[in-house]
Amino acid sequence: MTVTVATLGFPRIGPRRELKFALEKFWSGKTDEAALATAAAGLRTAAWARQNALGADWLPAGDFSLYDHMLDMSMMLGAVPARYGAAPGAADLVTYFAMARGTTGGEDGCGHGHASLTACEMTKWFDTNYHYIVPELAAGQKLALGRLSVLDAWREAKAQGFATRPVIVGPVTWLSLAKGQGADPFDFLDEVLGLYAAILGHLGEAGVDWVQIDEPILVTDLDDRQRRALTRAYAKLARSGPKLMLTTYFGALDDNLSLAASLPVAGLHVDLVRAPEQLEAVLRAVPDAMLLSLGVIDGRNVWRSDLEALLDRIEPIATRRDLVLAPSCSLLHVPVDLALETKLDGEVTQWLAFAVQKIEELALLKRALNEGRASVADDLAAAARAVAARKTSPRIHDPAVAARIAAVTPAMRERGSRAARDRAQAAALGLPAFPTTTIGSFPQTSEVRKARAAFNRGELEGAAYDAFLREETERAIRWQERVGLDMLVHGEFERNDMVQYFGEQLAGFVFTVNGWVQSYGSRCVRPPILYGDVSRPAPMTVDWWRYAQSLTDKPVKGMLTGPVTILNWSFVRDDQPRAASCRQIALAIRDEVIDLEAAGAKAIQIDEAALREGLPLRQRDWQQYLDWAVDCFRLTAAGVGDATQIHTHMCYSEFNHILPSIGAMDADVISIETARSQMELLEGFARYRYPAAIGPGVYDIHAPRVPDEAEMVTLMRLAQQHLRPDQLWVNPDCGLKTRRWEEVRPSIEAMVSAARTLRAVV
Ligand SMILES: Nc1nc2c(c(=O)[nH]1)N[C@@H](CNc1ccc(C(=O)N[C@@H](CCC(=O)N[C@@H](CCC(=O)N[C@@H](CCC(=O)O)C(=O)O)C(=O)O)C(=O)O)cc1)CN2
Ligand code: MET
Ligand SMILES: [Zn+2]
Numbered sequence: 001m002t003v004t005v006a007t008l009g010f011p012r013i014g015p016r017r018e019l020k021f022a023l024e025k026f027w028s029g030k031t032d033e034a035a036l037a038t039a040a041a042g043l044r045t046a047a048w049a050r051q052n053a054l055g056a057d058w059l060p061a062g063d064f065s066l067y068d069h070m071l072d073m074s075m076m077l078g079a080v081p082a083r084y085g086a087a088p089g090a091a092d093l094v095t096y097f098a099m100a101r102g103t104t105g106g107e108d109g110c111g112h113g114h115a116s117l118t119a120c121e122m123t124k125w126f127d128t129n130y131h132y133i134v135p136e137l138a139a140g141q142k143l144a145l146g147r148l149s150v151l152d153a154w155r156e157a158k159a160q161g162f163a164t165r166p167v168i169v170g171p172v173t174w175l176s177l178a179k180g181q182g183a184d185p186f187d188f189l190d191e192v193l194g195l196y197a198a199i200l201g202h203l204g205e206a207g208v209d210w211v212q213i214d215e216p217i218l219v220t221d222l223d224d225r226q227r228r229a230l231t232r233a234y235a236k237l238a239r240s241g242p243k244l245m246l247t248t249y250f251g252a253l254d255d256n257l258s259l260a261a262s263l264p265v266a267g268l269h270v271d272l273v274r275a276p277e278q279l280e281a282v283l284r285a286v287p288d289a290m291l292l293s294l295g296v297i298d299g300r301n302v303w304r305s306d307l308e309a310l311l312d313r314i315e316p317i318a319t320r321r322d323l324v325l326a327p328s329c330s331l332l333h334v335p336v337d338l339a340l341e342t343k344l345d346g347e348v349t350q351w352l353a354f355a356v357q358k359i360e361e362l363a364l365l366k367r368a369l370n371e372g373r374a375s376v377a378d379d380l381a382a383a384a385r386a387v388a389a390r391k392t393s394p395r396i397h398d399p400a401v402a403a404r405i406a407a408v409t410p411a412m413r414e415r416g417s418r419a420a421r422d423r424a425q426a427a428a429l430g431l432p433a434f435p436t437t438t439i440g441s442f443p444q445t446s447e448v449r450k451a452r453a454a455f456n457r458g459e460l461e462g463a464a465y466d467a468f469l470r471e472e473t474e475r476a477i478r479w480q481e482r483v484g485l486d487m488l489v490h491g492e493f494e495r496n497d498m499v500q501y502f503g504e505q506l507a508g509f510v511f512t513v514n515g516w517v518q519s520y521g522s523r524c525v526r527p528p529i530l531y532g533d534v535s536r537p538a539p540m541t542v543d544w545w546r547y548a549q550s551l552t553d554k555p556v557k558g559m560l561t562g563p564v565t566i567l568n569w570s571f572v573r574d575d576q577p578r579a580a581s582c583r584q585i586a587l588a589i590r591d592e593v594i595d596l597e598a599a600g601a602k603a604i605q606i607d608e609a610a611l612r613e614g615l616p617l618r619q620r621d622w623q624q625y626l627d628w629a630v631d632c633f634r635l636t637a638a639g640v641g642d643a644t645q646i647h648t649h650m651c652y653s654e655f656n657h658i659l660p661s662i663g664a665m666d667a668d669v670i671s672i673e674t675a676r677s678q679m680e681l682l683e684g685f686a687r688y689r690y691p692a693a694i695g696p697g698v699y700d701i702h703a704p705r706v707p708d709e710a711e712m713v714t715l716m717r718l719a720q721q722h723l724r725p726d727q728l729w730v731n732p733d734c735g736l737k738t739r740r741w742e743e744v745r746p747s748i749e750a751m752v753s754a755a756r757t758l759r760a761v762v
Helices: 018-027 033-054 069-076 093-101 149-159 171-177 185-206 224-237 254-262 276-285 307-318 355-371 373-392 399-406 418-429 446-456 462-483 500-505 542-550 563-568 578-599 619-637 656-664 682-687 709-720 741-761
Strands: 003-005 059-061 122-124 131-133 136-138 164-169 179-181 210-214 243-247 267-271 291-297 323-327 507-510 517-520 523-525 529-535 558-561 603-607 645-650 669-672 693-696
Touching: 003 355, 018 033, 033 059, 033 149, 033 355, 059 149, 069 093, 069 131, 069 149, 069 164, 069 171, 136 185, 149 164, 149 185, 164 185, 171 185, 171 224, 179 185, 185 224, 224 243, 224 254, 243 291, 254 276, 267 276, 267 323, 276 291, 291 307, 291 355, 307 323, 307 355, 307 373, 323 355, 355 373, 399 529, 399 578, 418 645, 446 462, 462 542, 462 741, 500 558, 529 578, 542 578, 558 578, 563 578, 563 619, 578 603, 578 619, 603 619, 619 656, 656 682, 682 693, 693 709, 709 741
Parallel strands: 003 323, 059 164, 136 179, 164 210, 210 243, 243 267, 267 291, 291 323, 558 603, 603 645, 645 669, 669 693
Antiparallel strands: 122 131, 507 529, 517 523
């Protein structure tokens, strides 16, 4: 029996973020479409060559995307909303980027005249920090086959000598993640299946023998309609041409296993990292004729695997049937190459594997299985030593942290009564009705980034960098005072990222120089690596807050990232429960909250932007997660007095299912994203009688578009249909770091005018 190695997707951003730079140059008009296409083709070729050289037998094609693979699927199906004015199936790159990013009125970055168009909604891909563009399906919409980018990619690879397996998002996942407008996305099932059949037909005619069809929806709770759609879909698609490798990831198939195993597909991929316990059931359920693909290497985390333990599990199976070994999911979610890490702590480096190293691990497993362990004895021994070293390293455990955790009492999570806090905060802050604020960050201009880069390279002295940041902060404070915002922020100029910044200052984390992971489009993050017990050696933000507050009489918010978000946006330990790591982070941030209050902060924002995305994919696991997540937030926040106003912020959140937990966080003010969904979210907050104040975002900060006052007034009036006026704050959807000052200034000026208009009516 033979073992082969597959990759389900490779990072597309490039080892040095080449795609990011190519995209941003194109969008700013510095380069043309041909230059972007050349850069993209270079990245695809490099990715195929690399995976091939590392020993992968099945290479993906179509995993690369100029923006997002869900958007690519929508384009192939011609699912382009009418407002973009493209004939069905005939959308071009301008439309593609308009859907992804929206357009400003007049000329856009591509030099085309455009009306001002809002972008399609963007939201989290399952429980990851990757964002996809939400497909829209409106009643009466016509779909039509678009350009088959996946076939183009397969041909391109073939011309270069690479045999690849095209990847597409499966129809039931695509429909389940789509948003209907006056229609249910599943009303389009037959039409969509017709198009999928046509796509597979074209692939088959071209000579494609296998297609990877991703249906991660199979690891979630499915309703009857989704189950019926799966049966119907694969009955049709299995007859449409190439063999299908039905690919599931991010969890166990569980109650969907028998359904998945009964579909007439030629192969099934299962995630054995998130759900190692499903192996036995999978082996029982999956017919011998179905090619089994085992996701044994973690595509979501950066630790080296225990290869010998894996071999112990796989060897008995490999003697009985052919196997494909693969990462659990696409490698999109991990950095490219550990070899590019020049500054990483030597000891910790040995414990890690990025995308390249993960394929090496798979190739090693393959050889051990096909040729015997003895054929790779040295490599296996080295891997075993690294795993053992990590398990026993004294650097992981800090007795002082353990002692603090043991001493946590319930009272440390409790604040005063809501009424007492409301009174004390009103007196301390004296805010008008509809108070205005922003979410924290102001534009991270290339000047700011360049200064930080120069400082990091040692070309700019600490004192000069500091002076530069102070000037930026002062300018931001002066400007906020001038436009008349009520509660100010220092602007976060000193931060590279809201999670990485804290990771760099906390004990227990290491961080990378090139460990970039795509978050959306050209935007990337470098998740810190949490390897050991967490503590806060020294205050992290207090000096910046103190300086900002010294410049103004208006209240300046202390600005922190909460423990759940730091956890969810880091690569975290797999040797203890996530809850245990989170509680350690909570105590560290709690220290900072208390120090900010002691320094005089009257309001402190603790961002929990990632709380919702961390929600387990299966409903039966929700409550346990929510309980410890809320508990950690409360532990972080509750060290302050009644007069200190605790804000929190969450973005992209789909709150309806978790409103009681949001309430239980017991914040005084929450700012949320609502602009793109016309305040629909607030209905739930009203139904649940959310007791605290809410700042529903009045404009979408993800696109360059500048909103006008009237539309923000309209949105706030919609908000008032759900909530009391005295509960409402006025703010953007999220932080402004990705915007330019040219967009921020008029947007915030209009927002402040909108608040004044609202006050005039009350
Ligand atoms: N971790 C995280 N997840 C999140 C968010 C977030 O803010 N953080 N927000 C939501 C949306 N996601 C986002 C993710 C990334 C960015 C973002 O702006 N990322 C920046 C990078 C941020 C960063 O780490 N910057 C560093 C490094 C900047 C850099 O590229 N420097 C250049 C040199 C500077 C230059 O010449 O311009 C270099 O090192 O080569 C810094 O400022 O120090 C980007 O891709 O451009 C925004 C939103 C959800 N998930
Ligand atoms: C992704 S949530 C962002 C919150 C952060 N305070 C900011 O304004 O950038
Ligand atoms: Zn946000």
